[in-house]
Amino acid sequence: MVDLKLLEYLETYLTENRRQRFDKVLSQRTKHFTIATEDVYQLHNTSAVIRSCDVFGIQEVNIIEETNTKRIDREIAMGAQKWVDLNRYHSVKDSIKDLKQKGYQIVATTPHTKDCLLHEFDITQKACFFFGRETEGLSQEVLDEADCFLKIPMSGFTESLNISVSAAIILQHVTTKLRLSDVSWQLSIEEQQEKRLDWIKKTIKSYDEIVTCFYKK
């Protein structure tokens, strides 16, 4: 639980602009949807996906690195990884088990199977959108475990979209629909307070000294 007195004290170190920005962004954050990338090997793709998650208000990003353990490209994510929570998994099995336990349906995004086209997607249930590798797409393991397959309709000669482009299209569509719906999608007050503290920690340079001072008072 967040110490609200400490939070209030730390807020005095923020500019009014920054405080208002935190309020605005937090009010748009959601855990109703999350995404998972499976062994994406081009760092700029993972980074661009993280950036889109921040932009569209997705608080949690799941990165599965069963065969790929490269670091996220900080420049391309434009620092977005600072504002979203990254959960890392070394196995597909663990990630799916964990996400299902958290109540997410597993949605395999794929250019092939049209179980469900993007405009028909039911946004009322919690969902984790899985995105696959640049060449192979999602593994058979994810496809076998998926609750549904989601496709962005395409009408050109090319057989698929780039992963980060598909993530942006899907997230823009589902989050817009979600915000217009009656679904309760925002972070709880406690989750917002925790995130606020985390963001303040990442923003204020001498955070540790300030906190020590606060508790000595």
Ligand SMILES: C[S@@+](CC[C@H](N)C(=O)[O-])C[C@H]1O[C@@H](n2cnc3c(N)ncnc32)[C@H](O)[C@@H]1O
């Ligand atoms: C470049 S594509 C992979 C293409 C791969 N040859 C395949 O068979 O899936 C990378 C990822 O972007 C997503 N993707 C690409 N086009 C899509 C579409 N039309 N609908 C849904 N997801 C798509 C999927 O997650 C896919 O695994």
